Amino acid sequence: MDVVFSFILLGAIIFFGFLASLIFERTHFPDIILLIFLGILIGPLAKVVDPAPLSSFIPFFAALALVIIMFSAGLAFNFYRVVVQLYQTAAFALVAYALTVVAVTGAAIAFGWNALHALFLAFVISDTCPTVANALAGKVRANEDTRVSLSMEALLTSTISAVLALSLLQFMASHTVDFSLTLNAIASSFSIAIVTGAVIGMAWLQGLNRLRGRPLSYLLTLGVVFVMYGAVEAVKGNGAIAALVFGMIIGNAKEVSGLLRWKTAIEPDAVIYRFQEEVAFFVRTFFFVYLGLVFQANVSPATIALSVAIVAGILVVRVIATKFLRQKNQPYILQVAFIPTGLASVVLAFLPMGAGIQIPGLVQVVLCIVILTNIVTAAAIYKHNSTQPKRPAGPERGEQRGREQGGQRETRARRPSIIGIR
Numbered sequence: 001m002d003v004v005f006s007f008i009l010l011g012a013i014i015f016f017g018f019l020a021s022l023i024f025e026r027t028h029f030p031d032i033i034l035l036i037f038l039g040i041l042i043g044p045l046a047k048v049v050d051p052a053p054l055s056s057f058i059p060f061f062a063a064l065a066l067v068i069i070m071f072s073a074g075l076a077f078n079f080y081r082v083v084v085q086l087y088q089t090a091a092f093a094l095v096a097y098a099l100t101v102v103a104v105t106g107a108a109i110a111f112g113w114n115a116l117h118a119l120f121l122a123f124v125i126s127d128t129c130p131t132v133a134n135a136l137a138g139k140v141r142a143n144e145d146t147r148v149s150l151s152m153e154a155l156l157t158s159t160i161s162a163v164l165a166l167s168l169l170q171f172m173a174s175h176t177v178d179f180s181l182t183l184n185a186i187a188s189s190f191s192i193a194i195v196t197g198a199v200i201g202m203a204w205l206q207g208l209n210r211l212r213g214r215p216l217s218y219l220l221t222l223g224v225v226f227v228m229y230g231a232v233e234a235v236k237g238n239g240a241i242a243a244l245v246f247g248m249i250i251g252n253a254k255e256v257s258g259l260l261r262w263k264t265a266i267e268p269d270a271v272i273y274r275f276q277e278e279v280a281f282f283v284r285t286f287f288f289v290y291l292g293l294v295f296q297a298n299v300s301p302a303t304i305a306l307s308v309a310i311v312a313g314i315l316v317v318r319v320i321a322t323k324f325l326r327q328k329n330q331p332y333i334l335q336v337a338f339i340p341t342g343l344a345s346v347v348l349a350f351l352p353m354g355a356g357i358q359i360p361g362l363v364q365v366v367l368c369i370v371i372l373t374n375i376v377t378a379a380a381i382y383k384h385n386s387t388q389p390k391r392p393a394g395p396e397r398g399e400q401r402g403r404e405q406g407g408q409r410e411t412r413a414r415r416p417s418i419i420g421i422r
Contacts, residue, residue, distance in 0.1 A: 009049070013038070017285030030132065030374035032288055032342060036367065039292015051293040059354030061290060065347045067229050068283050070240045071222075072276060073158065074247020092325040092335070093153040097160060099317035100126040104310050111306045117359045120168050124349055124362075125310070125369050127161035128154040129342030132374065136340060140381055141388035146330055150338055158344055159244075163190075165348045166238060173355045192237030194245050200228050201249025202256065208272075218275040221250070284343060291346060295367060303361055307368035311376065314339055337380035341366075341373045 016038055020031035042048040101122040108118030133154035137147040170189060204224055211217040225246060229239035249256055254267050318336045326335070349366040352359050 009042075013285060013289055014282075017281065017289075020285075021281075029378055030136075030340070032132065032374055033371055035285060035288035036292040036295065036371065039289040040295050041292070042289075043293035044295060049293055054290065054293060059350070061287060062347050062350035062354060063229075065283055065287050065343060066240050066351070067225060067243050068280060069344050069347060070162070070243040071225050071247040072280055073155070074244045074249075075251035075273065075276060077155070077248045077251055089149050089152040090156060092321060093156045094160075095325055096153075096318050096321040097126055097157045099321055100314050103313035103317045107306065107309045107313050111302065111309075114359075116168070116172055117362070120165060120172070120352070120359065121362060121365065123161050123165040123168060125341050125345050125366055125373075126314075127157035127341070127345070128338070129158060129340050129344055132340040132342040132377075133338070136338070136377060136381060140334065141385045142331060142334070146334070149330060150334065162240065162244075162344065162348070165351075166240060169351055169355060169357070170238075172352070172357055189236060189238045190241055192235060193232055193239065193241035196228065196232050196237065197242035197245030198249060200224065200242075201246040202260070204246075205249065205253050205256065208250070208253075218272045221272060222279070287343060287346075291367060295364070299364055299368065300361075303364050303368060306361075307365055307372060310365075310369055311339075311372045314373075315376070331384050333380050333384050337376055339373045340377040341370045345370060 017031070017035060020034040023029055023034065024031040043051045101119075104122035104126055105115075105118045108121050109115060113121070133151055137150040140147055140150070167190075204221065208217060208221070211220065225243055228246060229243055232242045233239040250272070315336060318339070322332065322335045326332075345366055346363075349363050352362065
């Protein structure tokens with residue numbers, strides 16, 4: 001593939017990503033599926049791009065996307081929203097997540113998977129993708145509490161999934177059955193990550209305060225994230241968790257500066273959030289097209305059967321959880337069938353390969369589940385919205401009241417619950 005054609009293809013992918021995003025906004029059909037299908041079309045089917053040379057870049061692309069995901073999740077972690085909604089959402093989210101892990105692990109073992117590999121698969125796909133959930137929640141015809149609850153469940157379960165999946169991966173990579181040594185290594189890894197992320201985050205807040213109003217503040221922030229990730233990984237820490245904690249400090253600068261009793265409350269420029277959305281769009285678009293490129297078009301019947309069984313199992317356990325922990329004012333169909341997975345699950349699925357661990361069929365199963373869960377969620381939203389009156393134009397009174405109670409500035413009010421990556 002020559003240089004000229006490469007640039008044409010890159011530009012075309014960007015335009016297709018934007019078009020897919022518009023289709024998503026208008027029809028609620030997940031753009032994730034369109035991007036993956038584009039990759040399959042130009043790769044395995046039409047042979048426009050040869051995916052073989054790209055396979056060696058999988059560890060790098062996965063690590064890059066993971067850093068962006070975790071930093072974005074941290075930026076979006078709104079302390080005020082979590083405190084208000086946590087007690088309403090946590091019980092159902094945790095019970096549904098635990099039951100889902102059990103169901104997915106059992107299904108994978110029944111299909112002949114190794115127990116540890118089955119458990120890793122369960123951690124990877126038992127969450128609800130926060131960025132997809134937040135974007136889809138905005139399309140739901142329901143009150144603000146319902147939409148926030150859907151986003152909050154995704155935020156909680158995605159954080160738990162990332163931590164558990166990374167911990168299990170580290171356990172498998174240690175090649176030891178000495179649980180005490182492995183647990184100590186994991187605890188050390190996470191301690192290094194949390195302390196480093198928090199310390200560098202608080203130090204960088206002061207830097208952002210001095211850079212306020214100047215150009216390149218976002219790129220410098222992203223540079224700090226990359227250097228921190230590499231440094232933490234180099235000393236056997238968990239760079240992804242460090243990026244998450246760093247993002248949480250930056251995203252909640254006002255609260256952090258208040259807790260530390262700094263003389264002036266610090267608030268990052270809105271440009272950081274805007275640029276993060278741009279970078280997130282770029283990463284999301286090319287990563288999902290890339291997934292389609294390396295996807296094996298001839299998916300085995302066993303992979304499809306396992307994927308369908310897992311999605312069916314997820315729906316069953318959510319019906320059980322909903323029966324005992326039904327949330328007030330939460331539409332039944334949404335509490336049961338709002339299960340979109342996304343970029344985080346796929347990125348985590350590629351990590352074992354980078355660590356030298358082979359889990360046969362993992363990526364293919366995860367991709368199939370991403371497609372199926374997004375279709376199920378889109379159908380549930382369509383079914384729910386068809387029975388509800390259209391939401392009035394303009395902000396709801398509840399949204400305005402929540403912003404007033406939160407004492408949030410305009411730049412903070414504009415910050416989405418989860419930024420950019422769907």
